[in-house]
Amino acid sequence: MNDDGQFFYHPLENIEDTDVFYEAVERKHLTKAISPERPYTYWTIEMYDQENGLRGGGGLGVLAADTRRVAEKMGIPFVAVTPFYPSESKQLMKDGMLTDEHVAKDYRKFGFKLVDKIYIKCAGGMTELEVIEKKFKNTRILSITEPNFGELYSDTSGSDHRLYQEVALGFGGYAALKLVGLKPAIIQLNEVATFFAALARLDELASNGMDFYEAVVYTRKHTLYTNHTLVQAAEADFSYEQFERYVFPNLKSLAVKKWLADKFHNGRIRLSSATIEIAELRSGVSKLHARVANYKDVAGERVKFKAITNGIDLDKWVLPEILQFYREKGILDKANFLSENYTEMVQKIEAEEIRDLKSRGRDILNKILADRPDQNGRILKFSETDFIFDFKRRFVDYKRPDLPFRDPLRLRSILEKRGAHYIIAGRIHTGDTNMLAKLNSVLEVIRRDDYLRDHVHYIADYDEKLAYGLSSGSNVAINVPIVGLEACGTSWMKDVANLNLLISTHDGGVADASKDAYFNVSGGDDHEEFNNLLQRMEEAIAVWDNDFDLEYMVKLQLIGFLPVVSGTRMMQDYLDYLFPA
Ligand SMILES: *Cc1c(COP(=O)(O)O)cnc(C)c1O
Numbered sequence: 256m257n258d259d260g261q262f263f264y265h266p267l268e269n270i271e272d273t274d275v276f277y278e279a280v281e282r283k284h285l286t287k288a289i290s291p292e293r294p295y296t297y298w299t300i301e302m303y304d305q306e307n308g309l310r311g312g313g314g315l316g317v318l319a320a321d322t323r324r325v326a327e328k329m330g331i332p333f334v335a336v337t338p339f340y341p342s343e344s345k346q347l348m349k350d351g352m353l354t355d356e357h358v359a360k361d362y363r364k365f366g367f368k369l370v371d372k373i374y375i376k377c378a379g380g381m382t383e384l385e386v387i388e389k390k391f392k393n394t395r396i397l398s399i400t401e402p403n404f405g406e407l408y409s410d411t412s413g414s415d416h417r418l419y420q421e422v423a424l425g426f427g428g429y430a431a432l433k434l435v436g437l438k439p440a441i442i443q444l445n446e447v448a449t450f451f452a453a454l455a456r457l458d459e460l461a462s463n464g465m466d467f468y469e470a471v472v473y474t475r476k477h478t479l480y481t482n483h484t485l486v487q488a489a490e491a492d493f494s495y496e497q498f499e500r501y502v503f504p505n506l507k508s509l510a511v512k513k514w515l516a517d518k519f520h521n522g523r524i525r526l527s528s529a530t531i532e533i534a535e536l537r538s539g540v541s542k543l544h545a546r547v548a549n550y551k552d553v554a555g556e557r558v559k560f561k562a563i564t565n566g567i568d569l570d571k572w573v574l575p576e577i578l579q580f581y582r583e584k585g586i587l588d589k590a591n592f593l594s595e596n597y598t599e600m601v602q603k604i605e606a607e608e609i610r611d612l613k614s615r616g617r618d619i620l621n622k623i624l625a626d627r628p629d630q631n632g633r634i635l636k637f638s639e640t641d642f643i644f645d646f647k648r649r650f651v652d653y654k655r656p657d658l659p660f661r662d663p664l665r666l667r668s669i670l671e672k673r674g675a676h677y678i679i680a681g682r683i684h685t686g687d688t689n690m691l692a693k694l695n696s697v698l699e700v701i702r703r704d705d706y707l708r709d710h711v712h713y714i715a716d717y718d719e720k721l722a723y724g725l726s727s728g729s730n731v732a733i734n735v736p737i738v739g740l741e742a743c744g745t746s747w748m749k750d751v752a753n754l755n756l757l758i759s760t761h762d763g764g765v766a767d768a769s770k771d772a773y774f775n776v777s778g779g780d781d782h783e784e785f786n787n788l789l790q791r792m793e794e795a796i797a798v799w800d801n802d803f804d805l806e807y808m809v810k811l812q813l814i815g816f817l818p819v820v821s822g823t824r825m826m827q828d829y830l831d832y833l834f835p836a
Contacts, residue, residue, distance in 0.1 A: 288834050289440045291393070294332035296432065296439040297322060298449035300424060301407050302337040305719050307389060307396060308365030310343045312407055312684070313649045314565075314745050315483055317719075318540075319445055321568040321745075325822040327394045328570070328590065331830075334437060336428040336452065338420060339367065339387060339400035340407050344685050346716045348630050353694065353715060355685050362387050362400060373399075373430045376504035377419055384423055386431040397435065399427040408684065413491030417448075418501050421526075425451020426505045429459070441833055443479045444534060447490065447526035451502070453478045453533045454515070462507035471514070471533075479833060480534035482560055483742045484527075487550045492523040518553075531558055536833065538563045540743040541764040547739060561832055564764050565743040566825030572749045574727040576615050580608065586813075591823045601813045606802035609754055609809055613730070614639045616753060620728025623720050629712035630698055635676075642675040642796060643729035647722055650681040650690045653740040657693055659733070659792075660700050661785045667706050669789055673796045676710050678725060680717040722746060726753045731795045734759040735776055735788060741765075748820040751812050756798065758791045760784065764819060772815025774808075 289295055297319065303311030304320035311317065319335060326333035345356045370386040384399045404423070410416040429452055432439065442453050453474060460470035484490065498515070506512050518529045531537070531552050538561045539545030545562035552558050569578060569591045581587040585600045594600065617639055624635045637643060648654050656679065659666050670677060679697070683690045694713070701707045714721060726732065732750035734757065741763030748764070750757055751773075758774040759765045765773065774791040778784040798804040818824065 289332050291332045292436070293438050293440040294334045295326065295441050295443070296437075296452075297333065297335045297443045297445065298424065298428065298452045299335065299337045299445035300421065300448040302335060302396070303719065304396075308360060308362060308367070309337065309339070309396075310407070310718070312682075314743065315446060317567070317745050318565050321566070321571065321822050322826070323394050323396065324568040324571060325566075325826045327391050328568075329823065329826055330393055331826070333394040334397050334432065334439075335394070336397050336424070336432065338404060338407075338424050339398040341400060341402055341404055342406050344406060346682055348628075348632075348713070348715045351630065351698070353683065353691065357406070362398070365389070367396075367398065370431070371434055373427060373434065375423060375426045375430075377422070378415075378500045382419075382423070384427045386427075386434055388431075388435065397428065397431050399423055399431055406685075411491070413493060415497060415501070417491075418493055418497055421448045422451050422501045422505065424449060425453075426455045428452055429455035439477070441477055441479060443481060443829075444530060445481050446483050447480070447530045450526045450530045450533070453530070454502075454506075454511070457514075457533060458506050458508050458511045461511050467508070467510040467514075470511075474533055475535040478534040479536040479538060479829075480530050481538050481540065481563075482527075482548055482550070483540055483544075485544070485548055485740060485742065487525065487527050490525050490527055492525045495519055495522045495524070498524065528553070537561065538829075538832065540565045541767055543739075543766040544742045544763065548742075563825060563828045563832060564767050564819055565745055565748075566820055566822035567745055567748045567752070568822045569752055569820070572723060572726065573752045574612065574616050574619065577612050577727070577753060580612060586817070587821075591821050593817055593821065593824075597817060598814050601810050601817075604806060604810060604813075606806045609805060613728075613754060616727030617641075618728075620724040623724035623728075624714070627714050627716075627721065629714055630701075631708070633712075635678075635712060637676070637728075642673050642731075642799065643678060644670075644675060644731045644733055644792065644795075645678045645680070645725045645729040646733045647678070647680040647717060647725050648734070648744075648746050649717075650683045650687070650694060652690065652693075653737045655735050655737065655781075656681060657697050658735050658781070658785055658788060660697050661782075662789075663700050663704050663707060665789055667704055669792050669796070670710050671706055672793075673800075674710075675796065676712065678712050678714060678729065680714045680721050680725065682715075682717045722749060726750045726755060729755060730799055731756045731758060731792070733788070733792075734765065735784065736760055736762045738762045738777075748816070751816045752820050754809055756795050756808055757812060758788065758795060767819045768815035772811050 299319040301311035301316035302309045302319040303316030323335045339362050342357050367387040367389045373384050374381045384401050387398050389396045457474040461467050539548050541564045542562045545560040550558040586597045621636050701711045726749035732755045734747045738760050743764040760776045776787045778787050798808050
């Protein structure tokens, strides 16, 4: 994105000249700054990449995996550093009850190889970590793991175990990087749980003879903090005593210890306060989010975040037939950059083509649902003409999974007119009793109504496959976060790119485009937004049943959102920010 807020797209003369583009990229950025020995390093506490054995919790992890995939395709030397959790949870519906099962995972089964063992200091002893890696062409996933590492987000934030996991990722990951002979050109911190990676670097520089202030300046200039959270106050903190057990023993430089100790306030520290001080480069994940994220630095000044809206790896999330269609129409090139005249090309899309592509997606959805029963143990199979709404996202309060169920009779009447189905998919964070209660009350509402019972389906254990199946095979996606609380959101990107209609509040990355680009839900409060949502659902049904309206709406969405959703665009934005010309 350039300074006046326009999205960057490479002005391709014709759709085949991406090689010219890459040469330009290399001249401008990469040859000096990034090399195979000095790669772009990306640190993340979660990575959602099931094909490679990694299951994340949500958008943060999806973003991490997509960023690596995009870097791979763009030929960028790139290392993702992330834990390999030896166990993960799986949620199943048994007799109407949601249960968590814990599944052990072996990294060898996913193509990871053991590099060596390293040690970090924890709680008065030494902890042995295995360094493992999986290499691709120009990228790799470098992980640390050990049998008692625990699950992703196990225990509470602020607990000893979380601190241990974060310290192990930072100090252990940094040692792992050295072990495989790499130095980071850039350290990108995907949220503050990865702070210790930058700290490890600062400590290495300061304890190897570099003047402490120079080491701070150097580290700051090469560290990018990517923020996904709205308010600093929401973040858990740690005590000085916890740092004495887990963090300080791993530092060699006295000056760094003192620098870090200064970041405590009344004996407690928030990692964001320290991260802001160690990273001069800071980004937020959508235009709106970068504007509203409320963080202060040590001087009490409001922190500025550069808006770099998330994108997705279109090759991973979009039905191959649809991607091929974009290429044939001259909308996207083979690297998923938009062509300069893409708006003209989008205008040529016809309803028949949309319906045809969506029916392929429907087949994929049916295949994926074949072993994913709903809450009643039924296997769902939909015909081409069935109408499907979906709500697929983590079950958290602000995303309002229960919004359409405020008035079950009205919801019923809308679905009934068209015989429409409503599919809900979303995991509940282990131990989140509040959201479990919410899900159970929604399920109870569904159970009590004989129509909803057959037309509203909850599919447990939401994962990548289900996300892919629903975005390619449903008709309309519903995304109704409370405005201001969604940092970006990526599931709606999968929907828009797969030619679903989007019903959404104007929040997160959706607000990068105008309210006219999709079915906007707005209102002064929950109740008005509920009314508005049901109205939009009726409109969306009508639009799907009319060729002219369908073409019109899909074109609006593509014109508004294609510049936003491409992961290649996101990577280009990061490179422009990190290495200004
Ligand atoms: C895309 C995806 C997410 C992220 O959704 P957001 O809209 O970014 O919250 C979470 N879980 C799965 C399985 C996904 O595929």
